Amino acid sequence: MTGKEIPEYDFKAIEARWRDYWREQGFFKANLQDASRKFYYLNMFPYPSGEMHVGHGRNWLIGDAFCRYLLMHGYNVLNPMGYDAFGLPAENAAIDHGIHPKIWTYKNIETFRRQFRQWGVEFDWDREIATCDPEYYKWNQWIFIQFYKRGLAYRKAALVNWCPGCDTVLANEQVVDGRCERCSSEVEKRNLTQWFFKITQYAQELLDDLDKLEHWPERVKTMQRNWIGRSEGAMLQFKVVGHEEPLEVFTTRPDTLYGATFMVLAPEHPLVEKITTPEHKEEVRKYVQMALAEGEIKRARADREKTGVFTGSYAINPANGEKIPIWIADYVLMGYGTGAIMAVPAHDQRDFEFARAFHLPIVPVIRPKDADDLKAEEMQEAYIGEGGVMINSGPFNGLPSGKETIRKFIAEFEKQGFAKAQVNYRLRDWLISRQRYWGTPIPMIHCESCGIVPVPEDQLPVLLPEVEFLGKKGLAAIPEFYETTCPQCNGPARRDTDTMDTFVDSSWYFLRYLSPHDEERPFDSAVVNQWLPVDQYVGGIEHAILHLLYARFMTKALRDLGLLNFDEPFKRLFTQGMITHKAYRCKTHGWIRPQDVAENETCPQCGAPLSTEIAKMSKSKKNVVSADEIIEQYGADTERLYTLFMGPPEKEIEWSAEGVRGAYRFLRRVWTLVNEQADVVKAGRGQPVHGSELPADAKTLWNRLNQSIKAVTEDFEQFHFNTVVSALMELSNAINDYLAATSEPHAGLLNQSIEALVIMLSPICPFIGEELWRVLGHEDSILRAEWPKVDPEGLKLDVVEIAVQVNGVLRDVMKIDGALAKDREALEKHARELDKIKRRLDGKEVRKVIVVPGKLVNFVV
Numbered sequence: 001m002t003g004k005e006i007p008e009y010d011f012k013a014i015e016a017r018w019r020d021y022w023r024e025q026g027f028f029k030a031n032l033q034d035a036s037r038k039f040y041y042l043n044m045f046p047y048p049s050g051e052m053h054v055g056h057g058r059n060w061l062i063g064d065a066f067c068r069y070l071l072m073h074g075y076n077v078l079n080p081m082g083y084d085a086f087g088l089p090a091e092n093a094a095i096d097h098g099i100h101p102k103i104w105t106y107k108n109i110e111t112f113r114r115q116f117r118q119w120g121v122e123f124d125w126d127r128e129i130a131t132c133d134p135e136y137y138k139w140n141q142w143i144f145i146q147f148y149k150r151g152l153a154y155r156k157a158a159l160v161n162w163c164p165g166c167d168t169v170l171a172n173e174q175v176v177d178g179r180c181e182r183c184s185s186e187v188e189k190r191n192l193t194q195w196f197f198k199i200t201q202y203a204q205e206l207l208d209d210l211d212k213l214e215h216w217p218e219r220v221k222t223m224q225r226n227w228i229g230r231s232e233g234a235m236l237q238f239k240v241v242g243h244e245e246p247l248e249v250f251t252t253r254p255d256t257l258y259g260a261t262f263m264v265l266a267p268e269h270p271l272v273e274k275i276t277t278p279e280h281k282e283e284v285r286k287y288v289q290m291a292l293a294e295g296e297i298k299r300a301r302a303d304r305e306k307t308g309v310f311t312g313s314y315a316i317n318p319a320n321g322e323k324i325p326i327w328i329a330d331y332v333l334m335g336y337g338t339g340a341i342m343a344v345p346a347h348d349q350r351d352f353e354f355a356r357a358f359h360l361p362i363v364p365v366i367r368p369k370d371a372d373d374l375k376a377e378e379m380q381e382a383y384i385g386e387g388g389v390m391i392n393s394g395p396f397n398g399l400p401s402g403k404e405t406i407r408k409f410i411a412e413f414e415k416q417g418f419a420k421a422q423v424n425y426r427l428r429d430w431l432i433s434r435q436r437y438w439g440t441p442i443p444m445i446h447c448e449s450c451g452i453v454p455v456p457e458d459q460l461p462v463l464l465p466e467v468e469f470l471g472k473k474g475l476a477a478i479p480e481f482y483e484t485t486c487p488q489c490n491g492p493a494r495r496d497t498d499t500m501d502t503f504v505d506s507s508w509y510f511l512r513y514l515s516p517h518d519e520e521r522p523f524d525s526a527v528v529n530q531w532l533p534v535d536q537y538v539g540g541i542e543h544a545i546l547h548l549l550y551a552r553f554m555t556k557a558l559r560d561l562g563l564l565n566f567d568e569p570f571k572r573l574f575t576q577g578m579i580t581h582k583a584y585r586c587k588t589h590g591w592i593r594p595q596d597v598a599e600n601e602t603c604p605q606c607g608a609p610l611s612t613e614i615a616k617m618s619k620s621k622k623n624v625v626s627a628d629e630i631i632e633q634y635g636a637d638t639e640r641l642y643t644l645f646m647g648p649p650e651k652e653i654e655w656s657a658e659g660v661r662g663a664y665r666f667l668r669r670v671w672t673l674v675n676e677q678a679d680v681v682k683a684g685r686g687q688p689v690h691g692s693e694l695p696a697d698a699k700t701l702w703n704r705l706n707q708s709i710k711a712v713t714e715d716f717e718q719f720h721f722n723t724v725v726s727a728l729m730e731l732s733n734a735i736n737d738y739l740a741a742t743s744e745p746h747a748g749l750l751n752q753s754i755e756a757l758v759i760m761l762s763p764i765c766p767f768i769g770e771e772l773w774r775v776l777g778h779e780d781s782i783l784r785a786e787w788p789k790v791d792p793e794g795l796k797l798d799v800v801e802i803a804v805q806v807n808g809v810l811r812d813v814m815k816i817d818g819a820l821a822k823d824r825e826a827l828e829k830h831a832r833e834l835d836k837i838k839r840r841l842d843g844k845e846v847r848k849v850i851v852v853p854g855k856l857v858n859f860v861v
Helices: 011-018 021-025 054-071 088-097 101-119 134-149 199-212 218-228 254-259 271-275 278-292 296-300 349-357 403-416 525-531 546-560 627-634 636-645 657-683 696-717 721-741 747-761 766-775 824-832 835-841
Strands: 038-043 076-078 153-163 168-170 188-197 230-240 247-251 262-265 309-316 323-328 340-343 419-425 444-447 451-454 483-485 492-495 536-540 573-576 579-586 590-592 611-616 799-806 809-817 848-852 856-860
Touching: 011 021, 011 636, 011 766, 038 054, 038 525, 054 076, 054 101, 054 536, 054 573, 054 579, 054 627, 054 636, 088 101, 101 627, 101 636, 134 153, 134 451, 134 546, 168 188, 199 218, 199 230, 199 419, 199 546, 218 546, 218 573, 230 254, 230 403, 247 254, 247 262, 247 340, 254 403, 262 349, 271 309, 278 309, 278 323, 340 349, 403 419, 627 636, 627 657, 636 657, 636 721, 636 766, 657 721, 657 747, 657 766, 696 721, 696 747, 721 747, 747 766, 799 824, 799 835, 809 824, 809 835, 824 835, 824 848, 824 856, 835 856
Parallel strands: 038 076, 038 536, 262 323, 536 573, 799 856
Antiparallel strands: 153 168, 153 188, 230 247, 230 309, 230 419, 262 340, 309 323, 444 451, 444 492, 483 492, 579 590, 579 611, 799 809, 848 856
16 A cells, blocks of 8 residues: 555546547547548337336447457447337327426437446437438438338238227237237227238348358247248149139148148138138138237147138039038138148147047048058057158158158149149238328328329328327328328329338338438448448347338348348347346235335235246336436446446346445456556656566466456457456455555556556446546546557466366365466366365265366366
8 A cells, every 4th residue: 555645436526527438539439431440330219118127228328338349459439329219118108197208208218328338338419310200211211112002012901900009900920929019908800901011022132141140149049930930842722612713722742732621711812701601601701800819829729729711612623533621710810821720630630630620531641651551540649750652642652751742743643734832931021001090191192093102202291290299199180181182193092091010110220320401312232332241230039020121121122222232130139137036925915115125024014925026127017226326425437337337238137236236346446456556667667578577476466457458358358247357356466465465566567457448448437447547647538548569478377276176166276387277187186186175085986077268177076
């Protein structure tokens, strides 16, 4: 200790001093004219839904720390900011609060700006966008019209998902377990005429190009592959007795056609009404009504009791000419294949259960390889085994079942004219129509004489009407909006009253940031093609299908319009984990705030014991931790440090009040250390440090310094922010240990060590970093400081500490010559010679020895 009087760590004064400094100095303004050392970093832009809590802060703090790190490495960083401001969340919140969604949205945007400023999170603010601004959604409408001209946007009648809670249509991707992802209402099916984007035109390319995305999490790519759902098979045509229109079925198993003993249509299939005979019409009508009231998730459950009704009509099995009945059943869904199946009860468990329930015939066409036959009357379940032999299949009898035989079936059936090899996709076209007010108006006009006519491009944007907000009624309730004239014939016409799905807004916003105020085009293609794909994209795993798939589609479609020269929008993707918090509930009084809970976890109102769960932070469960309160009590740097230290950023992790206090204590220790040693550090600036000439205690610090620089730099690059903080804590401890062990510290070594500590801490804790840099006598910003470099000699350790474990429990630590630290045999030999380990191993069988060179030896006994 120096005896020097140390100023108090007054984080409020420090943060107030630097809060606007970086913006005023223009550090975060990208130079788009120079793409030679560019880095486009982007967080998924947020819904401005209210006040952000500490859980929301995680990805913004990750982004700000990484961008500061990049700036300190000389990158020209583009890190813009915007708001996904349209859509149901804002509109529903506005209804709840009794105000117009525009007022609600812009009020929340102001709150977000204030909170970013409090956190010290900086962006290139000149590029700020909000999707509810006309200068943005004008280009949504322009893109829609270009898609319409090329057949990528179209309108059709379809059975769609209807949310009664939100009073609007939902895309398939917005239905989770049969419920609305927004309000959790059970989703209904309705027949409506809606607008779609033809994403299916890109299904195969969307699938193939996943292999190009080397720096995406495999989990996300798997989710997209499954959603696109490619399957190979054949489209088969069945003649319907007494009707000219054939019944088409897609199947991946045309080799089982000889075993098809009945057909099943989805209740909503358009042929149901046409082929149902008069005597069955009433029964079929009631069944269809009942089935449509059920959600698709319920209908598709394998354990659900099989129900159905006979239509009275028959189809002809084209393989054997047999007449087979046509039923309808709720386990067949219109959204899969053609909405019709050929039922092969011997080899499909659902068909088997249905056949047993309604006494329909079962004809096996594949027997197990080790059996002579397979008799229907002896079957207890469908046979779906691999590697069987074809039976009851005419000329194919005796062939081994499998892909090669399936190809032979398809070839023969194609010759006979009732089959065609086909690839099918689970992916369906993107339904973009919404029946609400707060969204981009669809720029189309309906004229009785001219049909559907696009709004002329020089009349864009079609503005949302500035009227008193009418809640859930939407644009269809505003005559002054929809009453118009046809741009072709000048006759009376009606504007389309649907608005676009908000995912349209977010499918291309990353392009608009490059020229956010361009009035002539959606974006500057020349600049975009230099700066994109986005180098690093960060957001939640919940966007794996919806947003990310739509953005990939939009990029490919805009490329085909000649506007882009790349195939994929995001080069690297990182999905951060969620921050959770303990939630408390009383049976009588409901959810209780954690800070109000007594130490014995009882209700503060009635004293009853509380149930607990670790849950996502939410206002409804009252387990939200306020970012403002943390900043008020401990400072923004403390919140930043703890948020990045609490665990691997891709993992879900629980918020800890004690962890916050620990982060605050660490910053106070760093504050004290730097202020105490500031004079020595200044004096040591420029003094050379030769590791080979240092005494042992100084050399230990020198080694730790170089290890820390290497570890921190590598971990920043790999988004391992928690281990960045760990390495900084170890360096801080090593500096303090060195100072405690010597009365005459090496000024040059102390300068290098403490300045490196402050520089490497500053991207995570920029306020204290900037302040301490001035304490150390620097006049320029720490963002312009040179990042410390590793001296390779400093990584060569004279002595290495190796942890020695028995059954995974630390029992001793041995110090070993650095030259032997990588020698497995030497490490095991020296570990066995330790007295503590000898006693632990005495009389026991060592089953396995695990050696991690340079780190540990573990004896499994």
